Every structure is written in C-alpha cells, then in structure tokens.
Amino acid sequence: MVTSVSSEPEAALVSTRLSEAGIQAISQRSIGGPEWGVSGARDVYVDEQDLVRAREVLKADEDVSEDELADLSEAAPDPLKDPNEGKPTR
Helix, strand or coil: CCEEEEEHHHHHHHHHHHHHCCCCEEEEECCCCHHHCCEEEEEEEECHHHHHHHHHHHHHHHCCCHHHHHHHHHHCCCCCCCCCCCCCCC
C-alpha cells in the first residue's frame, strides 16, 4: 500500500498522478461496504517494485504550496465551460 485517502475521487486522483509517472495503481475500499458510495477511505496499492518511486512521486506533490495549486487551478481550462460561449451562432 502506497497511501490511504478519504474517498474514491481522491483515490482516482492519486491513481491518475501515479499513472502519469508510469506507475500502475489500484484502489480498494478500506472501510465500510457499498452503502458508503464514493465516500469512505480507500487504500491505494502499487506493485512492490514501484513502491519507493510511487512514494517519491506523491511526496513531491505534497511539496506544492497552496498558492501554487491556486495558480495551476486558475490556469487550467474549465472542462465544463462551453468552448463556443460568446461566439456568434449560425
């Protein structure tokens, strides 16, 4: 196990980050049953051979400041925004 997180969406973010670094990860509910839905803690697992590198990747992400995260968030495109908004229609 490389880390534990508080929800399924957070586990998906961690798994995606590891995948971007070339590390395959899976998550598994660590408490509760199906009634917990997407909430409830999850453990994220990687192959033993990738464990040290996975921890390094996640540790590097922890060193990002709140201000840096805010800047990255503001610079990222809004996936829900209509790309044609404000353009004339035919």
